[in-house]
Amino acid sequence: MASNQFIVASPPTDAISALKFSPDPNSTRIVVSSWDKNVYLYELRDENGSVGEGKLLQKFEHRAPVLDVCFGATEDEIYTAGLDWDVRKIDVATSTQTVLSSHEAGVRSVVYSKEHQLVISASWDSTLHVHRVDAPESIPSIIPLPSKPFSMSLTATKLVVAMASRALHIYDLKALSLLTAQLDGTVPNKVEVEPWQRRESSLKFMTRCVACMPDDAGYASSSIEGRVAVEWFDPSPESQARKYAFKCHRQTADDVDVVYPVNTLAFHPVHGTFASGGGDGVVALWDGIAKRRIRQYQKYQSSVAAVDFSGNGKYLAIAVSPGFEDGRDDVVEGTVKIYVRELGETEAKGKGAK
Amino acid sequence: MGKKRRGPTLDELLARPWCYYCERDFDDLKILISHQKAKHFKCERCGRRLNTAGGLSVHMSQVHKEQLSAVDNALPNRQSLDVEIFGMEGVPEDIIQTHNQRVVAQFHQAEAERQAQTGNPPPGAGAGGQPAKRPKLENVSDLKKRLAEHKAKKAEALAGGSSGDVTPVGAGQTQNAGTFSQSPSTAAPSSQYTYPQPYGGAGSPYQQTASPVYQNFSPGGQSQFPPSAQYTPSGFSPQSFQGTPAQAGAAYGTPPPFPPSQQPQQQTPQTNTPPQAAAFAQRSGSLPAVPGLPQRPAVGAPQVNAYQLQQMHMGHPVPAAGAPAGAANGEKPLGAEAAPISSSVDDLISGAAKEADQAAASAAPPTEEKPTKKDKSKQSRLVYSDNETSPEEKMAKLPRYAFVPDRLGETALEEQVPAAVTGAERGPDTVFDATD
Numbered sequence: 205m206a207s208n209q210f211i212v213a214s215p216p217t218d219a220i221s222a223l224k225f226s227p228d229p230n231s232t233r234i235v236v237s238s239w240d241k242n243v244y245l246y247e248l249r250d251e252n253g254s255v256g257e258g259k260l261l262q263k264f265e266h267r268a269p270v271l272d273v274c275f276g277a278t279e280d281e282i283y284t285a286g287l288d289w290d291v292r293k294i295d296v297a298t299s300t301q302t303v304l305s306s307h308e309a310g311v312r313s314v315v316y317s318k319e320h321q322l323v324i325s326a327s328w329d330s331t332l333h334v335h336r337v338d339a340p341e342s343i344p345s346i347i348p349l350p351s352k353p354f355s356m357s358l359t360a361t362k363l364v365v366a367m368a369s370r371a372l373h374i375y376d377l378k379a380l381s382l383l384t385a386q387l388d389g390t391v392p393n394k395v396e397v398e399p400w401q402r403r404e405s406s407l408k409f410m411t412r413c414v415a416c417m418p419d420d421a422g423y424a425s426s427s428i429e430g431r432v433a434v435e436w437f438d439p440s441p442e443s444q445a446r447k448y449a450f451k452c453h454r455q456t457a458d459d460v461d462v463v464y465p466v467n468t469l470a471f472h473p474v475h476g477t478f479a480s481g482g483g484d485g486v487v488a489l490w491d492g493i494a495k496r497r498i499r500q501y502q503k504y505q506s507s508v509a510a511v512d513f514s515g516n517g518k519y520l521a522i523a524v525s526p527g528f529e530d531g532r533d534d535v536v537e538g539t540v541k542i543y544v545r546e547l548g549e550t551e552a553k554g555k556g557a558k
Numbered sequence: 559m560g561k562k563r564r565g566p567t568l569d570e571l572l573a574r575p576w577c578y579y580c581e582r583d584f585d586d587l588k589i590l591i592s593h594q595k596a597k598h599f600k601c602e603r604c605g606r607r608l609n610t611a612g613g614l615s616v617h618m619s620q621v622h623k624e625q626l627s628a629v630d631n632a633l634p635n636r637q638s639l640d641v642e643i644f645g646m647e648g649v650p651e652d653i654i655q656t657h658n659q660r661v662v663a664q665f666h667q668a669e670a671e672r673q674a675q676t677g678n679p680p681p682g683a684g685a686g687g688q689p690a691k692r693p694k695l696e697n698v699s700d701l702k703k704r705l706a707e708h709k710a711k712k713a714e715a716l717a718g719g720s721s722g723d724v725t726p727v728g729a730g731q732t733q734n735a736g737t738f739s740q741s742p743s744t745a746a747p748s749s750q751y752t753y754p755q756p757y758g759g760a761g762s763p764y765q766q767t768a769s770p771v772y773q774n775f776s777p778g779g780q781s782q783f784p785p786s787a788q789y790t791p792s793g794f795s796p797q798s799f800q801g802t803p804a805q806a807g808a809a810y811g812t813p814p815p816f817p818p819s820q821q822p823q824q825q826t827p828q829t830n831t832p833p834q835a836a837a838f839a840q841r842s843g844s845l846p847a848v849p850g851l852p853q854r855p856a857v858g859a860p861q862v863n864a865y866q867l868q869q870m871h872m873g874h875p876v877p878a879a880g881a882p883a884g885a886a887n888g889e890k891p892l893g894a895e896a897a898p899i900s901s902s903v904d905d906l907i908s909g910a911a912k913e914a915d916q917a918a919a920s921a922a923p924p925t926e927e928k929p930t931k932k933d934k935s936k937q938s939r940l941v942y943s944d945n946e947t948s949p950e951e952k953m954a955k956l957p958r959y960a961f962v963p964d965r966l967g968e969t970a971l972e973e974q975v976p977a978a979v980t981g982a983e984r985g986p987d988t989v990f991d992a993t994d
Contacts, residue, residue, distance in 0.1 A: 208603065221950070268959070269954070271950060287954050289961070310951075352948075352951075354948050368946065368948075409940075410948065428940065428945070429940055459937060462939050462941060463938050463941060464941045464942075465942045465949070484941075502628070548603040548604065549605070
């Protein structure tokens with residue numbers, strides 16, 4: 205394997221919960237949230253502009269482990285979700301943290317929609333909080349969910365929330381935005397919103413991760429049982445007939461198929477292919493349209509917690525941290541690592557249907 | 559016999575070029591080399607295909623200023639750059655050996671499986687290969703017996719001195735030369751025993767030459783056993799004759815003592831098949847089926863027992879004859895009309911499987927479904943098997959990640975913006991939830 209991969213310096217001291225690249229195509233910044241209660245901001249470029257090793261720009265301490273993080277409208281804006289039940293906004297320039305809202309349980313994920321200027325958080329209290337960034341004074345709307353949310357992803361127009369009991373809701377962001385704009389004043393700002401689509405997961409086991417296609421056509425979801433499903437938003441029978449699922453992240457040992465959870469999925473912003481990272485420490489690239497695996501990288505020494513492509517699709521960041529799935533609860537020193545892989549021109553490109 | 563080849567021979571398999579890095583084998587060296595260039599020696603950065611791992615390493619370091627550390631897509635123990643591989647060149651001897659061993663083992667396993675599945679004798683041996691060995695062994699034990707018979711015969715001949723005996727034996731010799739090698743009891747056959755060939759060919763000639771024999775007899779005899787009676791006057795002892803086919807049948811495994819293809823055909827003109835015939839056909843499980851013969855399923859239909867059906871459904875090795883017959887019979891109660899006529903074993907089995915899926919009433923389907931399900935999902939073990947609680951939730955419950963409500967109170971005062979709203983809302987819950 206070529207060494208077009210490097211390890212980011214000064215990684216978190218405990219398991220990584222999320223890793224996001226800046227959506228800005230020219231940026232090489234990553235934010236990483238960790239169970240060590242910190243959010244880390246890295247810049248991969250050094251002073252000369254060449255990418256390598258990277259350096260830790262800033263570290264933002266939280267009160268409790270941070271479960272998710274995302275960039276806001278600019279790179280100076282970061283949103284976090286954590287076990288302290290809060291959804292926070294971090295202003296990088298001033299290093300100030302602002303609590304946007306508080307859930308009634310740990311907050312599992314947070315996403316930012318730049319098209320609609322919304323910050324949406326999903327918590328184990330089975331609610332979504334929708335925050336309007338353009339109106340910071342407004343009270344966030346609370347949308348009840350049927351189950352605990354496990355993962356969330358959005359496109360320009362849609363929000364996909366994957367929940368326990370294999371439930372999956374797809375919301376229309378425009379409708380959400382309009383609705384939340386209308387509701388104001390009443391406390392608590394609870395609102396029943398009918399999702400654009402309610403679906404049952406195509407996978408039989410607990411949904412681990414969901415990721416939307418960059419072209420707004422559909423999404424991929426993964427489960428704890430080494431499987432990934434690819435589905436389309438379009439409710440027409442033709443489009444629904446295209447959906448499929450496949451097995452991955454499995455290893456055969458002594459005739460026993462050891463099945464690992466697929467912890468993370470990320471779509472390539474340019475090619476529309478996607479990467480999956482599993483508890484087996486393997487990262488694979490897939491062509492969801494041609495239904496082909498493009499490549500699989502060599503196994504990392506422990507579970508892959510998160511993957512993400514850079515805004516221009518030239519880099520793939522891989523967060524490796526000990527798999528809590530096997531019941532281990534001690535983090536061995538040095539097992540938490542962030543790899544950044546520089547992708548070749550066609551490395552993540554699908555070959556096209558054969 | 560210009561029989562169709564069923565697969566590559568061992569030599570052909572061993573001669574196939576294969577890839578050191580991934581153990582895949584290829585039709586020819588050219589394909590192997592292009593495989594290696596595409597899969598193992600291709601530059602990740604620019605897509606250039608190099609000829610060797612060393613070449614790729616140099617390319618990477620010169621062009622991309624990177625160090626190649628391992629060969630792409632290679633098996634875990636074959637990733638080393640130290641071995642210079644090009645096509646089949648450079649593969650270490652010990653690895654070639656292990657590969658060949660594996661190929662041989664696989665070949666034999668596949669062979670055994672196929673034989674078990676089809677009930678066919680091994681290729682090359684044809685019908686005669688195996689028997690060629692067996693009769694030799696048999697000879698040792700039988701020779702004495704035959705010698706004794708022969709001596710008795712001679713003694714009888716000497717005593718009786720009837721010249722009439724000689725003629726039928728001579729006739730028998732010309733007809734049965736290679737086939738009923740044991741039946742002729744004159745001095746002449748003893749020389750035949752020294753040749754392995756008559757035995758080697760015994761399997762196939764048996765059917766060809768023996769059938770005319772029966773054709774001759776059955777019109778007169780009308781059933782299978784009378785022929786022996788007809789032979790007796792010609793000087794054979796009935797036991798020895800009857801014993802012979804039985805032994806032969808046992809020894810050859812597949813070719814039954816009575817050529818079956820002839821039997822039913824002879825029986826067809828007779829509207830009333832003798833009950834013995836049907837019973838016999840059932841008893842000898844190795845009876846090669848007669849595809850496309852309408853009478854058989856009708857006769858044999860009720861005779862297939864559940865065990866046979868089950869065996870067939872489970873895909874266990876079934877004697878070739880048993881399978882079609884069983885399938886045809888099995889289909890009947892399930893209501894497949896066309897199946898008995900179709901000749902391919904695969905068709906029948908897949909058809910049977912389909913039928914079995916649909917008809918839950920029959921006893922066979924459950925036994926059939928279970929094994930296939932097992933086959934599909936092997937044994938699998940989930941690394942994370944809790945389908946209700948996500949790993950993060952589990953982790954969050956660990957004491958070291960526990961969120962301390964006291965700190966919440968402190969910081970909430972400083973940082974909480976809409977404290978009036980949210981603070982009131984979560985106050986009691988905080989205490990409650992954090993404690994469990």
